[in-house]
Amino acid sequence: xxxxxxxxxxxxxxxxxxxxxxxxxxxxxxxxxxxxxxxxxxxxxxxxxxxxxxxxxxxxxxxxxxxxxxxxxxxxxxxxxxxxxxxxxxxxxxxxxxxxxxxxxxxxxxxxxxxxxxxxxxxxxxxxxxxxxxxxxxxxxxxxxxxxxxxxxxxxxxxxxxxxxxxxxxxxxxxxxxxxxxxxxxxxxxxxxxxxxxxxxxxxxxxxxxxxxxxxxxxxxxxxxxxxxxxxxxxxxxxxxxxxxxxxxxxxxxxxxxx
Numbered sequence: 654x655x656x657x658x659x660x661x662x663x664x665x666x667x668x669x670x671x672x673x674x675x676x677x678x679x680x681x682x683x684x685x686x687x688x689x690x691x692x693x694x695x696x697x698x699x700x701x702x703x704x705x706x707x708x709x710x711x712x713x714x715x716x717x718x719x720x721x722x723x724x725x726x727x728x729x730x731x732x733x734x735x736x737x738x739x740x741x742x743x744x745x746x747x748x749x750x751x752x753x754x755x756x757x758x759x760x761x762x763x764x765x766x767x768x769x770x771x772x773x774x775x776x777x778x779x780x781x782x783x784x785x786x787x788x789x790x791x792x793x794x795x796x797x798x799x800x801x802x803x804x805x806x807x808x809x810x811x812x813x814x815x816x817x818x819x820x821x822x823x824x825x826x827x828x829x830x831x832x833x834x835x836x837x838x839x840x841x842x843x844x845x846x847x848x849x850x851x852x853x854x855x856x857x858x859x860x861x862x863x864x865x866x867x868x869x870x871x872x873x874x875x876x877x878x879x880x881x882x883x884x885x886x887x888x889x890x891x892x893x894x895x896x897x898x899x900x901x902x903x904x905x906x907x908x909x910x911x912x
Contacts, residue, residue, distance in 0.1 A: 794882025
């Protein structure tokens with residue numbers, strides 16, 4: 654029994670050493686700020702029992718791999734880059750290389766910084782939707798703003814409009830359950846992005862869904878920094894409201910936003 658334990662301990666030590674060396678090489682190969690690189694190296698080498706698990710949980714760069722998987726979505730669009738002004742050609746090529754769509758012309762953008770105006774336009778688009786409403790947000794406020802939006806979405810779902818909502822597991826911690834139950838009961842779909850307490854799903858503490866996007870009938874999209882909460886928008890002025898930007902877009906760009 655003692656000899657077996659010695660062998661197991663030896664194998665674990667060797668495996669840990671090889672894993673630490675692998676992670677060190679990986680850290681050195683990543684594009685990080687010097688301070689961040691040094692911090693990870695010290696953690697992995699000096700306190701491997703803490704540094705290695707922390708790096709595996711928090712330090713991996715997963716977004717680059719996701720961009721590579723998304724890249725084929727826009728491969729056919731690269732031919733359009735020659736239509737972009739020379740000044741923006743390099744930036745457009747970088748976007749495509751990162752898995753993003755190239756710049757497109759023929760779009761109309763209504764930019765606004767007023768929370769009441771943004772809320773009223775959002776409610777108008779929800780009310781006018783005939784086929785589908787897709788929404789993803791970091792925060793859905795458990796307040797009068799969030800309640801008005803949820804109620805409106807439930808009404809549209811009940812009328813046969815396809816309603817799909819994606820809520821961040823952390824930002825919508827208080828509003829992802831019963832608060833949106835009326836949408837589910839009306840036939841809409843509500844999904845959670847990276848639950849805070851996952852039992853059977855992958856999870857990353859430093860990857861949250863900060864997107865604020867709504868697409869209506871595949872023809873109009875709302876994008877920007879406004880969450881669906883009183884602090885960002887609402888039917889009436891609120892003294893503590895943040896000043897943020899929001900844009901309603903129509904044109905070819907809506908297809909890219911929806912994808």
